Amino acid sequence: MFDKLLIANRGEIACRVAETARRLGIATVAVYSDADAGARHVDLADEAWRLGPAPPAESYLCVERLIEVARASGAQAVHPGYGFLSENADFAEACAAAGLVFVGPPPDAIRAMGSKSAAKALMARAGVPLVPGYHGEDQAPERLAQEADALGYPLLLKASAGGGGKGMRVIERPEDFAEALAGARREAQAAFGDDRMLLERYLTRPRHIEIQVFADGGGQVVHLFERDCSLQRRHQKVVEEAPAPGLDPALRQAMGEAAIAAAQAIGYEGAGTVEFILEDDAFFFMEMNTRLQVEHPVTEMITGLDLVEWQLRVAAGEPLPCGQQAIQARGHAIEARLYAEDPARGYLPTTGRLAHLRFPEGDPALRIDSGVREGDEITPYYDPMIAKLVVWGEDRDTALRRLRAGLEATEVAGPATNLTFLAAIARHPDFAAGGVDTGFLARCEPALTLPPDLNDPAIAALAVAAEAERRRVEVAGQAARSGDPWSPWWSSDGWRLNAESERRLHFTLGEAELVAGLRYGVAGLALEWQGRLLPLQWTLEAKGRLRVELAGRTLRAAVAWQGESLTLMRAGESLRLQLEDRQAAAADVEGVASGVVAPMPGKVVEVAVAVGEEVARGQLLLVLEAMKMEHSLRAPADGRVGALHVRAGDQVEEGVELLAFDPQPAAQSADGEAVA
Template sequence: MFGTILIANRGEIACRVIRTARRLGIRTVAVHSEADAGAMHVAMADESRLLGPAPARDSYLRIDAIIAAALAAGAEAIHPGYGFLSENAEFAEACAAAGIVFIGPPPAAIRAMGSKSAAKALMEQAGVPLVPGYHGADQSAAILREAADRIGYPLLIKASAGGGGKGMKIVESPADLDGALALAKGEARSAFGDDHVLLERYLTRPRHIEIQVFADSQGNMVHLFERDCSIQRRHQKVVEEAPAPGMDPARRDAMGRAACDAARAIGYVGAGTVEFIAEGDAFHFMEMNTRLQVEHPVTEAITGQDLVEWQLRVAAGQPLPLAQDDLRIAGHAVEVRLYAEDPARDFAPSTGRVEHLRFPAGEHGIRVDTGIRQGDAVTIHYDPMIAKIIAHGPDRAAALARLSRALAGTEIAGTATNLALLRAIASQPEFRAGAVDTGFIARHGAELLAPPAAAPRAALAAAAAFLLAERTSRAAADLADPHSPWAAATAWRMNGDGYQDFHLADGEGVRVLRAHLRPGGFRLDLPDGAADVVQHPGADGALALRLDGRAFAARVLRRDDHLTVFVDGASHALRLADPLAAANTEGPAAGRILAPIPGKVLEVLVSPGDVVARGAVLLVLEAMKVQMRITAPADGTVSAIHCAAGDLVEDGMELVTLG
């Protein structure tokens, strides 16, 4: 076994590899960009090496710098994680040339499956069923349009060189093809350095099912069963589970054999995933990912195996730990991905400092993989995934029950996230029944992406308790004489009952809460009636309250005038409102085009004086590897442009002004 390995990645996968390496007694070397100097994976490793500036192309994608770091640190092997250089044949070859073991498949296997087009051609020759489509080398506009007409609409454009939803677009009609092709090719070029795309028929209610395969250098190969990854947004996975709901043994065996056959056809060694799309009784080969997958923990949960350990052993020349007949499915596992993104804004990535982060600690059957700690920043430079929360139970119902409890116990503040969406999915009746497909989120969007409900009585009571305690401590600290009557925080009034008013903006409205202090608590006048609130000492910074005869715990965080209240497995955003401030009735001017998220301007397509129609593309913005076309909301004339190609812009910055 290796004595020292370098991990050519960041975030949760780097932390994940370090944990297994530490258990096996292997020394680890982390690499990092300037932006990640204080990151969690750097702190966990035995040693770390700087690669370069924050952009991935100047750090995590620099093969020369990574090889140099490995040689300087005495690393015998490099684990590429997933993403970045994990499926880069040139990187694998550079490792070999430097005398370093690449913990992954041979370069030839990476090349065979690194191009979706070439992989489909190979599978077609092997007789593996494919979705009707075009995966040819000719990328001329005329050939692509001709192929699209032959395939029919709706169709799917996919980047040939990569995955993760980058360079993937659904085209509903011929009129949308040119624009979608331009976006897909732009994203593919930016993410993978290759704008080659393929076209295939877009199935309307498919399931995304993948098979985990593993092979060693002695010719042994197994599959570790399947994962259902159907619930997606922006063609990226949000929920994964193993085994797939409703999978019968005959189909599992057939898909497992097909996956192993595909891997054998390219001389595969190491961990890989063969992805299929299934609809009705048929399944079709989509692609093979020649690396470990983000969702590997659900496979580990149901098999009891550590797949990173398997990778290390295979790369060290050892045989697979188990044969196919030794592998069994034990229970059910579900994984959800917690992202820094705003589902209400079409899942736009979100940036910011994670000011508060708590995961359920010590919950039976719960695993959390993360590379983020409280206080860390989510930046525009890298993927916005914060954590993976994995629940395992003796059956699917038990796993989902544990998942729901874990999500209820997860708290995060400081950046927008999809936590509320994950909670909604976990409790959605069709999901709980196993009725999933790739259109699940879109089909149930009105339910899953509903605007936040008004804060309940418990949240308002917690906010009032927090503000009263804050006022008490502040009043005592502000005065030199604590015995002064002005230091009293009892809301005393000369001619009546003492009370304290709090004006809290909740969504579009303002709630006025009146708290009358009482021994051990207060009486709270709420919009829907008064209630007595009793307060007890809380644990770990939480509030212990009793309201309407019900005891509960809550946590309140304050940033400036903004409060975040965590209670009953949900979070509620409130804001202290000034009752004397004039109402701001002026919204943003209709002609001001603002950046929807922080990002980089790739291209400005208009000039001052241009007359544009509603829907015309004004510029292209890229953030976290996703390209977005910023369009005109109405007919108008471009009166000013406030950015240029290459500029980094903040959320809400004015980009273009229309007259």
């Protein structure tokens, strides 16, 4: 076994690898970019080395610098984690050339599966079933369009070298093909340095089932059962579980045997995942990931095995710790991915400081894998994952109950997150029934992203109490500094001489508004809400949690303030309200120019319009790349492009105006009819 291991990654996977290495007595070397100098994975390692600036191309993707650090630190092996260089055959070869052990499969196996087109040809020869499609070398746009027409719509356009939903598009109509191809190629080139594409028939209601495989240098190959990864949004996995609900035992065995055949066909070693599309009782090979997967914890939870330890032992030349017959599955596990993204804004990635972050503790059946801590910054440079919540139960119903409880006990404030969305998934009856397909989230999105009911007096009571408590703490601090803290002029309880008083508060949530009052009277405090007065009291409990008594009803929520932004966290819901200064807001209304602004920090990769051009609602204006994904910005209405403030290649911050836009009504014909 190795004495020292360099972890060529960041975030939660770097932390995950470091924890297993420490248990095995292996010293660890972390690497970091300037953006990650204070990151959790840096603190967990025995030593840490700077790679370079924040952009991945200048840090985590810099092969020469990684090899240099590995040799200088005395590391004997390199664990690539997942993402970045984990499936880069050139990196694996560079490690070998430097006398380092690459903790992963041989370079030839990575290359064989790195091209989806070549992988499918290889799997066809090995007898593994394939989805009908085009996997050819001719990548001319005209040829791809011809093959698409022959295959029929809808179809799936995929990056040949890709994964994780990057460079992937579902195309419904022939007229959308050219734009989709251009966008997918740009995204694939940026993510993988390879813009080759393949086409597949788009199955309408498939399930995504993957098989975890492991192989050693002696030719022994086993599978560790399957994972159901069907809960996806835009081809990005959101919730995974093991085993797959409702899978017939004979089908499970057939898929496991096919996965082993796939690994044997390429002389595989180490951890890998063979991914299948399943529709009815037919399954088709989709791709093989030659690395550890993000969702590997659910396999660990049902098998009791440490897959990182297996990786290290195989890389050190040891045989697999056990054979197929000794690998047993027990119970059920589910994983939910908590991301910094905003479901209310099309799931756009978000950035900012994690002002408040709490996870449930003390439950051995709940596992939290995270690379961040409270106070850390979510930056625009890397994947915006905050944590993975993984639960285990004796059966699926028990695991699902624990998932709901775990999400409800999670508190996060700062950048917008998908926490409320995950909690809604866990409560959805169709998910509880099991066996959902890859279209589940798209079909059920309206029910899963319902805005909070601002007509609920509980929200008003919590918001008003949070602001009043903040005001009380501020006034108490001012009083303490004044030298006369007992003066009635420092009171924050609304005291007036022989009178009642009321403070009106205005909060906004997107376009919605919440207006409530706090009434100070001789009978005590009350919430003025929609013409009613409701008795109100509150106390601040430990860890920033607020307990509110509203007309005999007890409410609890964790509270976090960032400037005038208030986050209320309760029962799996993270509600971010903005406290408005109505007079200042009114003064700001005049003089605001119409325009299209950057919804997040990113890089402009395409400007599709010119100054003075008339555009129709929904027409593509610009393409912004952020957090390794492309985001198309389209015309909000019919109108004309005014000034262009950016060019392709520009880096922009959130909120910066990208172009001036003059909305215009549709042109009218002589008889008054709108002109199409």
